[in-house]
Amino acid sequence: MQTFDYLDHTTTSPIFERIVKRMHLDLPLLLALVLLCGIGLIALYSASGQNINVIEAQLKRLSVGFIAMLFAAQIPPRFYQFSAPWLFSIGLGLLAAVLVIGDINKGAQRWISVGGFSFQPSELMKLFVPLMVAWYFSDRPLPPRPLETLVATILIVVPVFLVARQPDLGTALLIGSSGFAVLWLAGLRIRTTFYLILTASACAPLFWMLMKDYQRQRVLTLLNPESDPLGTGYHIIQSKIAIGSGGLYGKGWLNGTQSHLEFLPERSTDFIFAVFSEEFGLFGIIFLMAIYLFIIIRGMQIAIHSQDGFTRLLVGGLIFIFFVYAFVNMGMVSGLLPVVGLPLPLVSYGGTSLVTLLIGFGMLMSAHTHRRLLSS
Amino acid sequence: MRDSIRLKDYYRENLLFSRRAYALIIAVVIFMILLMSRMIYLQIIQNDFYSTMSLNNRVRLVPIPPTRGLIYDRNGILLAENLPTFGIDLIVERTPDLEQTLEELADIIHIRPQDLEKFHRLRKRTKPFDPVPLRLRLSEEEVAKFASNRHLFPAAELTATLTRHYPFGALTAHVLGYVGRLDEYDLKKVDTKQYSGTRHIGKIGIERFYESHLHGSVGHQQIETNARGRIQRVLKRTPPEPGKNLHLALDINLQQKAMSLLKDQRGSLVAMEPFSGEVFTLVSMPTYDPNLFVNGIDQQSFDALNQSIDRPLFNRAIRGQYPPGSTIKPMLGLAALDNEIIARDYKVYDPGWYQLKNDDHKYRDWRRGGHGWVDYEKAIVESCDTYYYDISLRMGIDTIGRFLHEFGFGQPTQIDMGSEASGLLPSREWKYAFRNEPWFPGETLITGIGQGFFLATPLQLAYATSIVASQGHRTNPHLLRATSDHTSNNLDLVNHATKPPLSLKNPANWQLTTQAMVAVITHIRGTANSIADGLSYSLAGKTGTAQVFGIEQGERYEKDKVAVRLRDHALFVAFAPAEKPQIAVALIVENGGSGGQVAAPIIRDFLDFYFTEKSHADI
Structure with a gap:
């Protein structure tokens, strides 16, 4: 564990380091996040057809996101721990409300409007579910007993079910996986884990029946995209062409024909990874994945170094969300997973998920830096 | 047991958490490797396949039809020529108000109801940035009127196509025959690649017998299109080879x-x-x-010829x-x-x-x-x-x-x-x-x-x-008697059996x-x-x-x-x-x-x- 300590001593000047620390930020993580967002802007400039307005809009969102992160980092972990049940309850209430009074947009009921300001409660639950499960286990001896496991499972499954009903499969997947990541980190028995996976598989047909037609179609499309090349398979085929034609070195920045000639749908948002892969090739992908891996490992390292049970579980859950985001997006764009509509974290164009993710990183940094201040 | 107090063992919990965290990291790395192999599969192993697909996506080969060879009599008098005929195409996306444009155009050129009907039928199948033919074979007067009012119609384009014309008409009909619209029956007999841009083919007589001489070979334009088919730029152009001119023994x-x-x-x-x-x-x-047949003869005229007791179509x-x-x-x-x-x-x-x-x-x-x-x-x-x-x-x-x-x-x-x-x-x-x-x-x-x-x-x-x-x-x-090509005036004499x-x-x-x-x-x-x-x-x-x-x-x-x-x-x-x-x-x-x-x-x-x-x- 000592071996990871060198990561804390970056080559930047001590003054700069001190300022960063004073702001409760983690420098390696911050640099990696900024680098990722930079790559995102480069890819977005190409994907948007060199539209500077899109870049400006994304920069504005990033500013909001980083300010929110800074803000979240200032709040001590104790406060998060204290307010977790309240936040979770409010989030759950909003999720229930959205099913009743929510706005319907593109056939899905996800948004709720409060005084001219609309937002997705499911977005909040990405933070509140790991927060809640971490809180639940924070004072209990670990590994959890079966009854505690059951309670935690219910805490996860209820919001997942509500989000899936909207329907928003991608977010449901994220919320569920982050909750279970916390459960796993809390020491869920291997055998129980096995049973849970078995139960989930057994429920698959039930899940299939609950799915909407378009969701089923997406799964079928994944299995054989060529069966409907102009309909639902079009996204996957064009995206695979973009990635595959990129080759080792890529076609070069701004030279991706698949995106510039508009063959690739959703190229600024969910399918931006295909644009990036086409223009920067396998080398570009290796670089991008290395950054993602660095952020995840750095996050897990922070979790391991946390001293109290609440923060390490929270940090573990938050970082796992980030991983699932990245993996599911790259998996769906490359045709490994069905199209569930998750953006590539910090790279795709789009607001809410960006801000949520950065708030998550703010909470993570708060957990890390406040510990350090106390211990030193 | 149920009521016994479980104490938190911080050391054991730390150890447990670390083990679980490392397991998670290993899982993440495994998933990343899986993703990486997928990328290697797509970008290295399947690269050729997807590069071709990408090329086929964007590059379209547009044929340029060759100009048909001319036919002369033994004294060098032109018997079959290609005359430009003018038509009007409309590009729908350039009109703010299609109906109004059509009405205004009708003041200048004669638009029959069947022209309009055909236009609207074609329009539905055409993308808004592609031209849709509105009128064919404009009279000289109509061309002149349109040309002077052109600035009023940004959406309308004057198109010129070469149409076969037989200046001596009936005089040469039974010798030269005529060309007509390429139909499915013709396409079975010819190299469809060569005829990809061609609209007319020799149907009878010299025009049919020497089709291979007269037709020439097709040229191509490689154009880049976007996903909706809009042309972005021309990548390459291979000009067509015009057909050979024929010099007949006919006087x-x-x-x-x-x-x-x-x-x-x-x-x-x-x-x-x-x-x-x-x-x-x-x-x-x-x-x-024979000029009646070039762009399709109307049923009435055809019946008159075909059913005549004198059988004018019979050679x-x-x-x-x-x-x-x-x-x-x-x-x-x-x-x-x-x-x-x-x-x-x-x-x-x-x-x-x-x-x-x-x-x-x-x-x-x-x-x-x-x-x-x-x-x-x-x-x-x-x-x-x-x-x-x-x-x-x-x-x-x-x-x-x-x-x-x-x-x-x-x-x-x-x-x-x-x-x-x-x-x-x-x-x-x-x-x-x-x-x-x-x-x-x-x-x-x-x-x-x-x-x-x-x-x-x-x-x-x-x-x-x-x-x-x-x-x-x-x-x-x-x-x-002889053939010649478009570049030189030299006659290549033809030997007959x-x-x-x-x-x-x-x-x-x-x-x-x-x-x-x-x-x-x-x-x-x-x-x-x-x-x-x-x-x-x-x-x-x-x-x-x-x-x-x-x-x-x-x-x-x-x-x-x-x-x-x-x-x-x-x-x-x-x-x-x-x-x-x-x-x-x-x-x-x-x-x-x-x-x-x-x-x-x-x-x-x-x-x-x-x-x-x-x-x-x-x-």
Whole structure:
């Protein structure tokens, strides 16, 4: 564990380091996040057809996101721990409300409007579910007993079910996986884990029946995209062409024909990874994945170094969300997973998920830096 | 146990958490490796496949049709050209208000309701940035009006396409044929790649026969398009290769003369150069305007042409099969001499009829009282039927058939026009195969005067006559003399197939026959003596008057017309000058009556014109 300590001593000047620390930020993580967002802007400039307005809009969102992160980092972990049940309850209430009074947009009921300001409660639950499960286990001896496991499972499954009903499969997947990541980190028995996976598989047909037609179609499309090349398979085929034609070195920045000639749908948002892969090739992908891996490992390292049970579980859950985001997006764009509509974290164009993710990183940094201040 | 207090063991929990965290990291790394292998699979292993797919996505090959070759007559007069015709296309996305634009355009150009209907139908299938044709074939006035108001219509585009045009129209219809819209049937026969941009193809005549020369080869434009098909830029351009120009042996002035001589009559005139086989004139009357067919003829006009009793669409020169009548007598005489059936001084007494042994039937001569003693020359000059009954019977149908076959009867002449009829040279085998009957001697007799089953096309008659004129020289009749390409004015002369000459055992028999044919005109009792006056060149000819068969048809409907159509066909074959022939000609006038009185004067006028023209040209 000592071996990871060198990561804390970056080559930047001590003054700069001190300022960063004073702001409760983690420098390696911050640099990696900024680098990722930079790559995102480069890819977005190409994907948007060199539209500077899109870049400006994304920069504005990033500013909001980083300010929110800074803000979240200032709040001590104790406060998060204290307010977790309240936040979770409010989030759950909003999720229930959205099913009743929510706005319907593109056939899905996800948004709720409060005084001219609309937002997705499911977005909040990405933070509140790991927060809640971490809180639940924070004072209990670990590994959890079966009854505690059951309670935690219910805490996860209820919001997942509500989000899936909207329907928003991608977010449901994220919320569920982050909750279970916390459960796993809390020491869920291997055998129980096995049973849970078995139960989930057994429920698959039930899940299939609950799915909407378009969701089923997406799964079928994944299995054989060529069966409907102009309909639902079009996204996957064009995206695979973009990635595959990129080759080792890529076609070069701004030279991706698949995106510039508009063959690739959703190229600024969910399918931006295909644009990036086409223009920067396998080398570009290796670089991008290395950054993602660095952020995840750095996050897990922070979790391991946390001293109290609440923060390490929270940090573990938050970082796992980030991983699932990245993996599911790259998996769906490359045709490994069905199209569930998750953006590539910090790279795709789009607001809410960006801000949520950065708030998550703010909470993570708060957990890390406040510990350090106390211990030193 | 349930109530026992579990204490938090911080050390063990730390250890547990670390183990779980490392397990999670390992899982993450495994998933990342999985993702990485997927990328390697797509970008390295499948790279070629997806690169091709990407290229096919964006690059489209647009064919550029070649310009069709031109056709000239022997004097360099243009017979088939490509004229620009103008149309108007609309690009829908450029109009703020489509209906208003259409209304405003209607003030300038004439837009019929069916144009509008077609436009709206096409519009639904066309992308808004692609032009949709609104009007085709604008008049010059419309073009001028539109050009001066062009700035008012940013969405409208004047389009120019080259359309085949035949300046002489009906005059060349039966020679050149015409081009028409490429249809599915045509596409089965041609290389579809070569015709990918082509809209017209030769349907008939020279246009069809020399399609491969005239068409040229297609060019290509590589264009980059986006996902919606909008053209982004041109990547590469391979220009098309225009078709070759054809230089025909046809003389348009002679063609014109022949047509004006036939006027309202039905019939055909074919003239050719005996030694080279070049066809100067090929007329079939009545005729039609080939320009009607280029962009599709309307049903009404087509029905009028197709259902006309005069059959203007029927090319009589190469497809009309007529009993040749007495025009074959010179060849038949040569057959008898060459097969040593008769000697040059062989004589027959003609009482006005001929009778077979054991048969009461009298085979009549055309002259009631008969010709008296008839020798070889007199038989041709006066066209004595009895003489030919006699020698035909002596030869037998097999010898007749064998010898006349050498003159090209009963087989296509291989003229470079296609869809030629082969006529009918009857034989025992033919009759047994098609009628399931044996050959009767009486049928040999009437074959000997070019009647009965015997059928020949005007072209076959002209060819056979040119063989007599050239004393056995045989070159397939043809229209194409030379080709040239668009870059140079050099003519590439075309060689045509020749057959080994027809040689007689005694070549002097050629002269004997030619003399007799000259006497047909010069002799006072010659059947074509009426045209002898003031002849400035030596002319050898033979008249023919063919009886019309197939009376039954149409008799009930139009009695007075049928009566006309029951009359004999008038025929005349000739060559001149007799001693050194430059032109051989065959003429048939349907239901014209006597060959000597109707057909021969036309040939006289035609040849007079030919020699006058020629002397002008020589000066």
